[in-house]
Amino acid sequence: MSVPRPAESPPTAGAPPGAGVVVDDLSKRYGDVEAVRGISFSVQAGEVFGLLGHNGAGKTTTIRMLTGRTPPSGGSATVGGHDIVRERDRARALLNLVFEDQNLYERLSGRDNLALFGELYGAPKARTDELLERVGIASAAKRKVKTYSTGMKQRLLLARGLINDPQVLFLDEPTRGLDPVSARNLREIVRELSAAGTTIVLTTHDMVEADELCHRVAFLSEGRIVALDTPRELKLRLGDGDAPGATRPRRARVLLDDRTEHVVALDDPQDDERLSGWLREGRVLTVHSDEPSLADVFVALAGRSLDADDTTTETEATR
Amino acid sequence: MSLARIWAILRKDLVDAIRDGRVLAIIIVPIALGVLYSVIYPDEEPRPTATVVVVGSADAGRVAQQLPRDVRQALDLTVKRQADERQARKQVEDDDADVAVVIPDGLLGEARAGRAPPLRILVGPQASPAARAVVELVPGTIGRLTDRAPAVTADVQAVQATSPSVIDELGLRRYFVLAAIVMVIGFIALLATPIVLAEEIEKRTIEALLLAARGSEVLTAKALVGVVYSAVATAITLALTRVPIERPGLFVLGVLGTIVSLVGFGLVLAYLFRSADKLNTWGWVLLMPILVPAFIVGVPVPDWLDVVAQATPTGQGMRTMVDGSLPADVFGGLGVALAVFAVWGVVGFLVLSRVLQRRGS
Numbered sequence: 001m002s003v004p005r006p007a008e009s010p011p012t013a014g015a016p017p018g019a020g021v022v023v024d025d026l027s028k029r030y031g032d033v034e035a036v037r038g039i040s041f042s043v044q045a046g047e048v049f050g051l052l053g054h055n056g057a058g059k060t061t062t063i064r065m066l067t068g069r070t071p072p073s074g075g076s077a078t079v080g081g082h083d084i085v086r087e088r089d090r091a092r093a094l095l096n097l098v099f100e101d102q103n104l105y106e107r108l109s110g111r112d113n114l115a116l117f118g119e120l121y122g123a124p125k126a127r128t129d130e131l132l133e134r135v136g137i138a139s140a141a142k143r144k145v146k147t148y149s150t151g152m153k154q155r156l157l158l159a160r161g162l163i164n165d166p167q168v169l170f171l172d173e174p175t176r177g178l179d180p181v182s183a184r185n186l187r188e189i190v191r192e193l194s195a196a197g198t199t200i201v202l203t204t205h206d207m208v209e210a211d212e213l214c215h216r217v218a219f220l221s222e223g224r225i226v227a228l229d230t231p232r233e234l235k236l237r238l239g240d241g242d243a244p245g246a247t248r249p250r251r252a253r254v255l256l257d258d259r260t261e262h263v264v265a266l267d268d269p270q271d272d273e274r275l276s277g278w279l280r281e282g283r284v285l286t287v288h289s290d291e292p293s294l295a296d297v298f299v300a301l302a303g304r305s306l307d308a309d310d311t312t313t314e315t316e317a318t319r
Numbered sequence: 320m321s322l323a324r325i326w327a328i329l330r331k332d333l334v335d336a337i338r339d340g341r342v343l344a345i346i347i348v349p350i351a352l353g354v355l356y357s358v359i360y361p362d363e364e365p366r367p368t369a370t371v372v373v374v375g376s377a378d379a380g381r382v383a384q385q386l387p388r389d390v391r392q393a394l395d396l397t398v399k400r401q402a403d404e405r406q407a408r409k410q411v412e413d414d415d416a417d418v419a420v421v422i423p424d425g426l427l428g429e430a431r432a433g434r435a436p437p438l439r440i441l442v443g444p445q446a447s448p449a450a451r452a453v454v455e456l457v458p459g460t461i462g463r464l465t466d467r468a469p470a471v472t473a474d475v476q477a478v479q480a481t482s483p484s485v486i487d488e489l490g491l492r493r494y495f496v497l498a499a500i501v502m503v504i505g506f507i508a509l510l511a512t513p514i515v516l517a518e519e520i521e522k523r524t525i526e527a528l529l530l531a532a533r534g535s536e537v538l539t540a541k542a543l544v545g546v547v548y549s550a551v552a553t554a555i556t557l558a559l560t561r562v563p564i565e566r567p568g569l570f571v572l573g574v575l576g577t578i579v580s581l582v583g584f585g586l587v588l589a590y591l592f593r594s595a596d597k598l599n600t601w602g603w604v605l606l607m608p609i610l611v612p613a614f615i616v617g618v619p620v621p622d623w624l625d626v627v628a629q630a631t632p633t634g635q636g637m638r639t640m641v642d643g644s645l646p647a648d649v650f651g652g653l654g655v656a657l658a659v660f661a662v663w664g665v666v667g668f669l670v671l672s673r674v675l676q677r678r679g680s
Binding site for chain 2: 116117
């Protein structure tokens with residue numbers, strides 16, 4: 001099955017001028033804790049931009065600042081061309097956020113949940129039903145949210161995030177806890193939004209998802225951006241043995257007809273010979289290039305995997 | 320601030336909160352208590368009794384004997400003798416007697432001589448209709464003893480109560496129903512309203528609200544939830560108990576003053592506890608000292624305790640509601656009540672503002 005890949009350049013057709021996110025030397029301090037340390041990046045209109053990092057790396061704090069919920073301690077940022085501090089109300093009208101927590105009103109119906117935010121944003125009433133239809137929960141619209149499955153709740157959260165037709169949509173771990181089918185559907189909607197010109201800033205622990213969805217990713221570690229590029233460039237940089245910072249040679253994994261697996265170095269003449277021999281003998285079942293994943297890149301840059309837990313999560317620290 | 324956004328959040332909260340069993344119980348329990356009090360304590364009838372103190376020596380003795388004969392079976396009259404007028408006045412002030420009739424020696428002689436001497440009658444503030452009837456009877460009684468009409472010139476003096484007995488004035492039924500209404504308001508302001516907000520904080524739905532609305536709009540809507548629920552619960556309690564409210568304007572002022580002065584602190588509790596379940600468990604403990612003043616209003620208590628009660632919104636709320644439920648003030652001091660409401664209200668919202676600033680919300 002082929003997996004759709006993001007275009008190297010984000011689509012900009014249909015995106016209003018000035019859309020996107022510009023972050024300049026943004027920082028946030030909580031007492032003695034420096035949660036974000038002078039990060040800078042920009043996100044083009046229609047781009048899907050990934051913010052990746054450990055718990056406590058500064059992702060949630062960055063999103064809190066960009067969505068106007070926490071004032072920065074230093075630096076500046078604009079969303080949709082509006083400063084997040086000086087023009088907070090204007091900026092907030094142009095953005096929305098799909099929260100990591102499924103923070104819905106469980107005793108209300110799906111439609112009532114959505115209608116409330118439609119009213120708060122001044123959205124047309126028809127938008128509620130339109131979005132329920134779009135995310136595929138129209139048939140359950142009258143049911144109380146507490147009867148929804150995790151996947152249905154996540155779809156409702158996405159619908160709520162789209163209720164004001166935002167120019168910039170922040171997605172905080174949007175597929176966490178979803179089954180593979182629901183996750184794939186949600187990613188499909190994200191691609192459609194991007195294609196329609198919505199700027200998307202995504203935080204996730206799922207490196208495969210980031211690789212699949214994001215035009216560019218930034219790795220955050222201890223409040224700093226340690227790498228920022230397209231997923232492909234980041235992987236190539238690590239996989240290229242000649243590149244500065246490269247940590248591994250180019251390799252391939254070969255599965256033979258006797259079910260034994262062998263790793264061959266692609267730039268080793270002896271391994272070349274072995275591989276050619278297996279091919280001639282017709283013994284090769286599969287060959288996989290052993291290029292680094294985004295997770296490998298992250299470990300190489302941050303010194304530990306994303307699965308490594310912290311004693312205090314960033315979310316807890318900032319609540 | 321956008322009224323449309325406040326209205327949208329308020330509507331959501333009114334529907335959502337009432338579906339929460341905890342909030343529903345908090346509202347229903349004090350209403351049920353009010354109804355229970357109403358059933359337990361029957362409607363008070365005008366007291367068919369009166370206690371009269373006759374002050375003086377020889378002439379007073381004759382009046383004290385004649386008075387019950389004149390009253391006959393019309394009411395249950397208790398006549399006491401007292402030699403000292405000051406003691407008699409204190410009995411009236413303390414509501415131990417309804418009326419004191421001062422008969423100086425020689426009064427009957429002067430009356431017989433047709434001089435119509437002045438007769439001082441002291442009437443207590445809680446005097447029942449029966450006691451007031453006695454006041455009308457006394458000159459006639461002296462007339463019969465002296466064969467003169469009119470025998471005396473009555474000088475009726477109202478005595479101020481040292482400690483007004485509200486229960487006597489209102490009757491137990493109305494007193495406890497009003498106290499239950501203060502409980503309703505206290506429960507809603509300091510338990511139900513904070514539970515609504517604490518649940519938003521706990522489940523982080525408030526984060527979504529704050530993305531779409533200003534913090535001041537969200538908090539205004541939450542405070543209005545308390546106001547609306549209190550108003551509705553008060554109306555329901557009054558409807559179920561059929562307690563008469565003689566001056567509705569003053570009564571409503573007492574209800575609104577109490578809720579507005581407490582709801583700010585209720586919202587503070589939400590931010591301090593940040594958990595609806597914790598609030599539901601421990602909020603009752605905090606609530607007790609806030610509600611006690613309502614139950615000691617008008618009850619004989621040490622002066623310092625009365626001052627403390629009067630400094631609280633529930634104490635002033637009860638006083639204003641008592642006055643509003645009667646044709647005339649028992650307590651008065653509406654200005655002080657409004658000042659107490661205002662101070663507590665302002666302090667509550669200032670503390671809330673400070674808590675929010677410290678938390679960076």
